[in-house]
Amino acid sequence: MRLGRTAVVLGGSAAGLCAAGALAAHFDEVIVLERDELPVEAEHRRGVPQSKHPHFLLNSGRRAIGALFPGFEEALINAGGLHLMPSMDAAYLDGEGWSARKKASMTMIYSSRVLIERVLRDQVHELGNVVVREGVSAGGLSFRGGEVAGVDDLEADFVVDAMGRGSPVSGWLAAAGWPEPEVRTLDAKVTYTSRWYELPASPPESWWWRHLVIMPTPDKGSHPPEHEFLVNFFPIEGNRAIACMGSWGLEMPRTTEAFIGSARRVRTPLFAEAMDKSTPTSEVHLTRSTGNKWRRYDLLKAPARRLAFVGDSICAFNPFYAQGISSAASSALLLRGHLQAASSVSGDFSARFLAAQRKSLNVPWSLAMARDQGYSFAEGTEKLPEWRRKLVAAVSGPAFSFIVGAAREYAVVDEHFARVFNMDESLRDFMTNPRVIAGLLRYRVRTALGRQRVPFNFDPLAEPPARDYSTAAAR
Known part of the structure; x- marks a missing residue:
């Protein structure tokens, strides 16, 4: 059912593109406003600095995106994504040593974040009523009564905020008279650093594995700080891998020399050996903006009507847990379901969607809290006694x-x-x-x-x- 003439999505990364896919069947026109100029190929851009680090596309995210864009998974694999079974294709170091290989129920598609977004953009371009306006920064919302009526001078029947962690929408709503939403936070001081490599054309015979995972040591005795790192040698398209080290509360290497030095001190020599046998193709990239943050719009007595939120604009997670894209895609699919069942996006539509979204977000939020609340240096509203x-x-x-x-x-x-x-x-x-x-x-x-x-x-x-x-x- 058509629910209006124009819907506007603020932000054109993975969350915004999924939202556009959810809206397309219900509005005459969907306009995506994106601050960056979007690359044609799978390339990094300023608005997505985390694209330089590994990204897992969880099965829930694969299914959600596939429901929004039929053929997405095949397109991602055809573009170079790797369909692997981690229990057979990953060398996994947990506890005191390596785990055994065995077949299991879980498979995953490995690729870079930039390839995921490029394939998503290709899928969106096939929707005839979706327009992506690049190089456009939204400056505010317009309102009519208790409803959102547009973005800047652009009239809209429905707006989706997909502008990420730094979204200004809560401030725009406060300026228009809505109370600031409660914000639940927990920052476990996660920092991670990555460098990209081209794999050897003929890998050593001992490399039966495609993915290398090194979990933090359980040893409570004296050891180098690198033994506390969570380490990945993460395969992506184009015979490449991303070498990544991350930690909770520790200083991480920022320079090439420090990165290589730290790699030689992790719990197994295999990580540094893999880097030595590969060819570096990037600088070292470091990210600190990793705190969990949930803007609780669902708790407002009268949330703004004709407005929804997907991705980090409402709930952002510690990226170690690989929940971001999948959570955003699941919210977009949930939004599509509510649109399909609605006769109007006015009235209590936004409030009902927020209530349903709360149940969906509780799953990844609880998982993030289950570990991050254990760190003494963690800060935020969810810090435990x-x-x-x-x-x-x-x-x-x-x-x-x-x-x-x-x-x-x-x-x-x-x-x-x-x-x-x-x-x-x-x-x-x-x-x-x-x-x-x-x-x-x-x-x-x-x-x-x-x-x-x-x-x-x-x-x-x-x-x-x-x-x-x-x-x-x-x-």
């Missing part, structure tokens, strides 16, 4: 490793843990599922008896084991 913080800090890391171990042994734990990771299931639902609880208890007993079927903790100083242990897990 010290006794609770210590409890979270003591439990979250070991619990994660324990669940990963149980997932190696039991398909039901693996299946539901993959759903949690991909934002298809809440952590609460996972932890109260009787079949999952049974699998975790069985794993605890088998671990106590030393009877695990799939070995783990292979020497981190050696090459990760190439053997496929899927048969052992099946037994």
Whole structure:
């Protein structure tokens, strides 16, 4: 059903493009206002500095974008994206050593952020009633009563804010008489730094893996700070990889020399060796703007009508958890569902959408809090009392490793843990599922008896084991 003549989307990155896909069937014209001049190819631009770092496209995000733009996944793979099974294609260092390889339920598409956005732009260009206006900075909203009526001098029947963490829309609304929304925050002082590499044309025979993951050490003793880093050698299109190191609360290398030096001090020599065998193609890129931030427009008694929010403009996450694009796409798909069921975007439409969106955002928000609340240096409204913080800090890391171990042994734990990771299931639902609880208890007993079927903790100083242990897990 057509719900109006013109809809305007503020911002043309992944969130804004997904929003445009949601709006296209319900308005005569959809106008996307983007401050940057958008590149034709998959290239970095000023408005998306985080594009220089790895981006996981979670399964929930893949499905949401695919529903908005049928054929997106095939187009991304045809453009160079890699469809891989992490449990078979990634060398994963967790706990005291390498994990075993085995088939699992989760697959992922690996690519750069810039390729995801380029393919999304291609999909949007195929929508005949969507126009992207580049080099345009929105200066404010116009209003009619309690409704948004346009952007600057542009009249609109509906507006979507997709301007990211720094969105000025809450300030525009406050200037027009709305109360400032409550803002929930937690900044765990995450910093991450990346450098791009071209992989060797003929990789060493020992490189059975495509993705290298090094989790922070569980060791509480003395060790180099680099052992606390979360490290990825992340494959992308064009036979390239992004070498990335990140941490909670630690100083990260900013120069090429410091980056290489830190790489040689992480928990396994494999990371630095992979960099040595590859050819660097970029500078070192560092990002600090990583705090969790949720603008609670849903708590306003009378939110502005004919207005919606997607992506970081309403809820931004610690990027370590790879939730940003997928959460934005899920919000856009949710918006499309509400538009399909609506006879008007006036009245309480925006309030009803915000209420439904709250339930959707609670899933990734709870996952981010589950770890970030354990850090003593974390700051924000969601900072816990010290006794609770210590409890979270003591439990979250070991619990994660324990669940990963149980997932190696039991398909039901693996299946539901993959759903949690991909934002298809809440952590609460996972932890109260009787079949999952049974699998975790069985794993605890088998671990106590030393009877695990799939070995783990292979020497981190050696090459990760190439053997496929899927048969052992099946037994």
